[in-house]
Amino acid sequence: MSISVVLFTCDLRLHDHPPLAAALDGTEQVVPLFVRDRAVDAAGFAAPNRLAFLADCLRDLDAGLRERGGRLVLRSGDLVDQVRKVAAEADADEVHMTSDVSAHAHRREERLRGVLEAEGVRLHVHDTVTTAVAPGGVVPAGSDHFAVFTPYFRRWSQERLRDPLAAPRTVTVPDGVDSEPLPSRDDLSGLSEGLAAGGETEGRKRLTAWLRTGLAGYEDRHDDLAGDATSRFSPHLHFGTLSPVELVHRARRAGGPGAEAFVRQLAWRDFHRQVLAARPAAAAADYRTQHDRWRSERTAGQDIEAWKEGRTGYPIVDAAMRQLRHEGWMHNRGRLLTASFLTKTLYVDWRIGARYFLDLLVDGDLANNQLNWQWMAGTGTDTRPNRVLNPVTQAKRYDPDGSYVRRWVPELAALEGPAVHEPWKLRGLDRAALDYPDPIVELSEGLARFKQARGRD
Numbered sequence: 001m002s003i004s005v006v007l008f009t010c011d012l013r014l015h016d017h018p019p020l021a022a023a024l025d026g027t028e029q030v031v032p033l034f035v036r037d038r039a040v041d042a043a044g045f046a047a048p049n050r051l052a053f054l055a056d057c058l059r060d061l062d063a064g065l066r067e068r069g070g071r072l073v074l075r076s077g078d079l080v081d082q083v084r085k086v087a088a089e090a091d092a093d094e095v096h097m098t099s100d101v102s103a104h105a106h107r108r109e110e111r112l113r114g115v116l117e118a119e120g121v122r123l124h125v126h127d128t129v130t131t132a133v134a135p136g137g138v139v140p141a142g143s144d145h146f147a148v149f150t151p152y153f154r155r156w157s158q159e160r161l162r163d164p165l166a167a168p169r170t171v172t173v174p175d176g177v178d179s180e181p182l183p184s185r186d187d188l189s190g191l192s193e194g195l196a197a198g199g200e201t202e203g204r205k206r207l208t209a210w211l212r213t214g215l216a217g218y219e220d221r222h223d224d225l226a227g228d229a230t231s232r233f234s235p236h237l238h239f240g241t242l243s244p245v246e247l248v249h250r251a252r253r254a255g256g257p258g259a260e261a262f263v264r265q266l267a268w269r270d271f272h273r274q275v276l277a278a279r280p281a282a283a284a285a286d287y288r289t290q291h292d293r294w295r296s297e298r299t300a301g302q303d304i305e306a307w308k309e310g311r312t313g314y315p316i317v318d319a320a321m322r323q324l325r326h327e328g329w330m331h332n333r334g335r336l337l338t339a340s341f342l343t344k345t346l347y348v349d350w351r352i353g354a355r356y357f358l359d360l361l362v363d364g365d366l367a368n369n370q371l372n373w374q375w376m377a378g379t380g381t382d383t384r385p386n387r388v389l390n391p392v393t394q395a396k397r398y399d400p401d402g403s404y405v406r407r408w409v410p411e412l413a414a415l416e417g418p419a420v421h422e423p424w425k426l427r428g429l430d431r432a433a434l435d436y437p438d439p440i441v442e443l444s445e446g447l448a449r450f451k452q453a454r455g456r457d
Contacts, residue, residue, distance in 0.1 A: 002027040003090050003174055007083055007097040008034045008072075011129050011240035012057040013200040014064045014167040018126040019096035021165045029174045031090045032065055034058060035083065036076040036183075039104065049328035049362045050238075052185035053198035057239050059182050060199030070171030073179040080111045087121050089177050094122045098129040098240070101273045102366050103280035130237075131270045132244045133159050135277035145278035147381055149271050156267050164246040192328035195362060196235060203236035211250060218258035222265075223333050225316075226403035230332060231262065234363035237269065244269065269368060275381065276367040283370050284351065286379040290454060294349035303346050306440050307338070308356055310409070313439035315421055316395035317341045319408035326408075328362040333398050339376035340389035345446035347453060350377035378454075386454055388447060395421040411436045 004023035011017060012034075023030045040046055062072035075082040087095060095116055099109070113123045127134035138155040139145060146152035185191065196202075210231050221229035236242040244266055251259040251266075276282055286292075297304060303312075310318035310325070320334030330338070335357075342353045354373040358364040374380025378387070395418075399405060402420035406413045411434055412420050423431070424438050451457040 001029060003029045003092045004094040004096060005031045005033050005083065005087050005090065005092045007095055008032060009098055010100060011098045012061050013241045016164040016243035016246045018129050018165060019098055020168065022124060023096045024168055029172045031073055031086055031092065031173055031177050032070060033073045033086050035079045037079040038077055047359050047364060048188050048190040049192050049195055049360060050364055052188050052191050052195060053235055053239060053362045055183040055185045056198030057241055060201050062182055064200065065171050068168060068171045070173045073177055074182055075180060079108060080115055083112060084115050086177060087116065090174050092121060094124060096124045096126065099125045099127050101135055101277040102283065128162055128245055130240050131273055132161055132248045132266060133270050135274040145274050148383060149268065149381065152271050153264065153267050156270060161245055161248060164243060164249055192326055194327040198235065198239060200241040203241040207242060211254060215251060215254055215262060216256055216258045219261035222261065223398050225331055225333055225399045238363040238365045272367045272371040275371055283366055287374050287381065288379055290379055290385060292453060295347050297352060300346060300348050303440055304348055304352060307342055311437050313424065313437045314391045315405040315409050315412055315423065316391050316399060319405045322408040324360050328360055336376060337389055337391055337394055339373055341391055343377040344388045344450045345441060345443065347449055350374060350379065386456060388450060390443060392421055
């Protein structure tokens with residue numbers, strides 16, 4: 001009897017899962033395995049919000065497998081060592097897994113291949129599981145990746161995507177392979193109060209509702225901060241409970257401007273992953289250096305803390321930062337505004353902001369987080385690296401009546417309309433009645449400092 005191990009990593013679903021489908025097609029039994037990789041913990045990526053979402057995902061995956069006659073095997077420790085042990089315990093011939101783009105993932109895959117081949121076990125690594133188009137699937141002439149999104153998107157849009165795969169009807173797991181108990185979010189502390197539930201079941205419910213009520217208006221409403229009209233699929237894409245291939249197919253099938261705008265955002269996600277796959281050092285180093293001499297945590301410590309706490313004196317920035325702390329998630333327009341404010345108005349190193357986001361974001365994805373931060377800091381792929389987003393102008397455009405600010409900054413709830421975006425303009429008793437700080441920096445001062453630092457004054 002032939003047996004395969006299916007190593008789940010960032011692909012915690014049963015629908016449209018090429019490694020699982022390939023294993024079931026070629027063998028009679030499979031061991032669905034997830035390893036709690038201690039190297040991830042040691043690197044500081046095991047943030048409470050993501051651990052809670054992960055726990056939901058693993059419990060839901062196990063439930064789905066049990067409905068089909070199988071179960072999930074959970075192990076902890078060094079991933080390579082644990083996969084080797086499980087393959088030996090099951091007497092498996094093959095291991096199937098999803099490709100990933102980080103330097104750690106590349107090293108881990110190489111180690112795993114060497115260890116398994118030494119024991120006569122074949123490793124199969126599958127693309128287009130967590131991306132619609134594989135990193136390196138489209139490249140420009142003379143380079144190993146696209147550095148600018150627009151030409152990448154043109155080529156990406158011309159690619160023929162594989163067809164989505166149905167979830168398996170039955171999964172048979174061999175006896176004799178033990179599992180650790182599944183984790184529960186109830187055992188965790190330090191979670192964001194409004195953290196969303198995880199798991200494929202939850203993701204597919206959200207997908208069904210989004211296609212019915214959210215997709216058509218996406219182009220017009222996705223920047224509306226108060227409207228909260230984005231898909232909120234990012235945690236499910238990060239943990240792989242939804243398939244980007246399926247999302248693109250279903251959006252295109254629905255058609256219309258909303259679907260086109262949504263697919264473009266999925267392409268942005270693929271774009272960043274192909275950049276990181278080609279330039280893994282960009283996770284921590286400037287993709288395109290501007291030779292910045294950023295303010296340090298020592299010299300900018302008070303400003304950084306005010307930014308983290310949502311007490312900068314700029315209501316739209318503070319609202320977004322408070323949403324992050326409460327939900328472990330932030331509206332995409334808020335991410336752009338807060339990143340611009342930290343890196344360009346306060347002139348603080350983008351890595352400080354990226355680290356704080358990874359500490360809280362349930363969708364804290366290395367490629368998207370780091371490269372979006374670099375895009376906003378002007379050290380990444382942005383073709384206008386010195387653009388600065390004015391938080392007041394942006395607030396009036398994307399939160400025109402101030403509803404988003406009043407939701408997250410209750411100290412300002414009594415202020416009506418767009419006046420909520422500039423509380424420092426109040427005078428006398430009206431200003432004194434607000435338990436809200438004055439701006440920590442004048443926008444003109446921050447802009448002048450940034451221009452001088454970039455040699456553009």
